Amino acid sequence: MIVAAQQDRLNTGRVRTGLYGTTDDRGFQGLYRVRLDGDWYRILADPGDETGWGHVSVSPESRKAPPSWRIMCEIRRMFWGESGWVTQFHPPAEEYVNNTPTCLHLWQYVGVGAFPTPDALMVGVKGMNADIIKKLTSADRRALLAEHLA
Numbered sequence: 024m025i026v027a028a029q030q031d032r033l034n035t036g037r038v039r040t041g042l043y044g045t046t047d048d049r050g051f052q053g054l055y056r057v058r059l060d061g062d063w064y065r066i067l068a069d070p071g072d073e074t075g076w077g078h079v080s081v082s083p084e085s086r087k088a089p090p091s092w093r094i095m096c097e098i099r100r101m102f103w104g105e106s107g108w109v110t111q112f113h114p115p116a117e118e119y120v121n122n123t124p125t126c127l128h129l130w131q132y133v134g135v136g137a138f139p140t141p142d143a144l145m146v147g148v149k150g151m152n153a154d155i156i157k158k159l160t161s162a163d164r165r166a167l168l169a170e171h172l173a
Contacts, residue, residue: 029101033057043067051077051102059094062086066098075134077103082126089125099129107131108140144171 034047038054045053051070056063063084071077081090081098090098099109109131132138143149147156148167159167 033101056084057098057101059097062094064090064094064098068102071131071133075132077131077133079129080123080126081129082123086125089127095127095129102129103131108138144168 033055036055036057037047038044038056039046041054043054051068053068055066055068057066058064065082065084066079068079069077079098079102081095083090095111103109109129111127111129148171
């Protein structure tokens with residue numbers, strides 16, 4: 024769902040005519056043009072009411088490369104805020120679909136039941152930055168892991 028604080032910004036960039044044209048009363052669904060870091064992006068959004076997956080596709084209008092991680096994070100915040108899981112998928116090669124080489128997609132599961140997610144510990148320890156981690160001895164690391172798995 025579009026974050027309330029971003030609704031006006033997105034509605035300013037909402038495409039209102041043509042195949043994907045929508046009006047403000049469509050909420051999340053529609054095509055948007057948004058300027059970030061000096062570049063224009065087309066964002067096609069679907070709340071997932073029928074599919075169980077909220078989705079945005081993000082394509083730069085003039086760049087020859089896909090959006091950066093930072094741009095995708097900003098777009099994520101526009102549509103879903105900071106809470107809830109939003110993901111990008113890397114399917115098996117035989118299931119690739121690449122209609123637009125510079126387009127990336129964000130997905131949020133909105134269906135029934137929980138979307139399974141890995142424990143944060145699989146990525147690292149919350150509250151610790153790289154400088155702290157570098158100073159840990161092997162024994163410190165084992166103790167830390169044991170503490171978090173207990």
